[in-house]
Amino acid sequence: MSIAVIGGGIAGLATAAGLAKAGAAVEVFERSSRDAVPGAGISLFPNSRAAMRTIGLLDGYEQLPHGPGAGIRTVMRRPDGKVALSFPAWARPQVRMFHRSALREFLLESCRGIPIHWDTAVTVDDDGDKLRRAVLTAADGQQSSWDLVVAADGLRSTTRRFLSLDPGLRYAGYTAWRGVTRGPADTGGTAGEDWGSRQRFGTVPLADGRVYWFAVATKDEGRTAAADGLASEKEAAEREFASWYPAARTLIAGTDEAEVLRHDLYDLARPLHAFHRGRVALAGDAAHAMTPDLGQGAGAGLEDAAALTALVRSALAGGAAGPDTDVVGLLGRYSRLRAPKAARQLRASRLMGRLAQRDRKAWRPGG
Numbered sequence: 001m002s003i004a005v006i007g008g009g010i011a012g013l014a015t016a017a018g019l020a021k022a023g024a025a026v027e028v029f030e031r032s033s034r035d036a037v038p039g040a041g042i043s044l045f046p047n048s049r050a051a052m053r054t055i056g057l058l059d060g061y062e063q064l065p066h067g068p069g070a071g072i073r074t075v076m077r078r079p080d081g082k083v084a085l086s087f088p089a090w091a092r093p094q095v096r097m098f099h100r101s102a103l104r105e106f107l108l109e110s111c112r113g114i115p116i117h118w119d120t121a122v123t124v125d126d127d128g129d130k131l132r133r134a135v136l137t138a139a140d141g142q143q144s145s146w147d148l149v150v151a152a153d154g155l156r157s158t159t160r161r162f163l164s165l166d167p168g169l170r171y172a173g174y175t176a177w178r179g180v181t182r183g184p185a186d187t188g189g190t191a192g193e194d195w196g197s198r199q200r201f202g203t204v205p206l207a208d209g210r211v212y213w214f215a216v217a218t219k220d221e222g223r224t225a226a227a228d229g230l231a232s233e234k235e236a237a238e239r240e241f242a243s244w245y246p247a248a249r250t251l252i253a254g255t256d257e258a259e260v261l262r263h264d265l266y267d268l269a270r271p272l273h274a275f276h277r278g279r280v281a282l283a284g285d286a287a288h289a290m291t292p293d294l295g296q297g298a299g300a301g302l303e304d305a306a307a308l309t310a311l312v313r314s315a316l317a318g319g320a321a322g323p324d325t326d327v328v329g330l331l332g333r334y335s336r337l338r339a340p341k342a343a344r345q346l347r348a349s350r351l352m353g354r355l356a357q358r359d360r361k362a363w364r365p366g367g
């Protein structure tokens with residue numbers, strides 16, 4: 001079975017690795033270059049681990065250096081640094097915390113042997129049907145046809161639009177700055193997310209002692225440091241969190257200016273009921289872009305990769321390879337397996353975001 005994967009993010013690379021292990025002939029098309037290294041960190045929960053097992057990457061995943069998840073005292077502080085909530089050991093999420101570049105390198109290594117076409121943007125021209133293969137066109141006009149196409153082309157997926165599945169995006173109402181400290185930093189033995197009034201600050205220790213932090217604030221859509229007359233997004237984050245407890249400010253201060261990222265946060269306006277049309281499947285943010293409030297976006301993408309891997313593996317194990325495979329039926333099963341859970345995650349993330357960003361007058365500095 002020939003399969004094209006559009007997008008070399010977490011969902012695309014994991015899907016490609018799994019499908020190749022299942023016995024398909026896979027190629028990846030990524031519009032960015034090989035050296036576009038993602039910044040900041042990421043937390044993955046036990047559903048990601050389970051997905052890695054199905055994809056066939058569990059051994060490597062277990063060996064991937066991650067932050068000190070087990071044993072760390074997990075608390076929620078208020079902006080003045082007072083501990084508002086301390087989680088007992090049994091209630092601590094079994095989360096693993098990685099630098100995104102380490103996770104990407106692991107996935108790239110897992111895709112060894114799979115052709116990855118860097119700097120190659122492609123679009124779906126024909127999603128195919130039971131008899132006709134799907135067709136992709138590259139920016140240089142070159143066309144190729146495939147038994148199956150997996151579009152993991154992210155939040156602003158053009159494939160989702162082509163398939164007439166796009167409900168549009170909803171601005172969540174808040175923006176996030178993220179960074180990783182330039183050197184090891186002390187978090188006082190804690191990790192977690194601290195809530196203020198329309199502001200949040202998250203602390204995520206990484207394997208090498210550096211700390212990934214994120215800072216979320218309710219803002220109008222599209223605001224930037226430059227538009228606000230500031231020198232950098234680092235300065236914007238420093239100003240926004242100037243009244244927070246010293247350790248939070250130290251983490252921002254200890255991060256190189258160029259390493260501070262800022263993104264307004266969006267999710268799909270409505271969850272999708274189907275993740276496919278014809279022979280084209282959506283995966284990752286393309287299928288279920290959600291706010292990061294439960295740290296589940298990438299995990300859900302890994303679950304897509306696992307579902308596709310399992311379905312293709314069993315189709316190929318049944319001797320059904322090539323044009324006779326009922327790819328359209330297989331993708332119908334994929335949609336039924338994945339869309340309901342992803343919809344619940346999307347709605348729950350949205351709800352958590354609304355709760356977290358509430359105006360808590362008593363928690364304002366001096367409140």
Ligand SMILES: Cc1cc2nc3c(=O)[nH]c(=O)nc-3n(C[C@H](O)[C@H](O)[C@H](O)COP(=O)(O)OP(=O)(O)OC[C@H]3O[C@@H](n4cnc5c(N)ncnc54)[C@H](O)[C@@H]3O)c2cc1C
Binds near residue numbers: 292
């Ligand atoms: C502030 C923030 C914090 C987050 N924290 C977490 C967390 O802790 N845990 C978690 O699980 N998730 C988290 N997420 C969500 C997570 O980052 C995303 O869900 C995940 O990275 C999406 O991966 P993806 O592969 O679906 O999409 P992307 O990473 O967006 O990859 C899509 C790829 O497709 C490529 N592409 C697009 N169009 C084309 C085309 N036409 N042709 C070829 N290539 C194309 C792009 O260049 C890109 O490389 C967070 C998100 C944000 C914004």
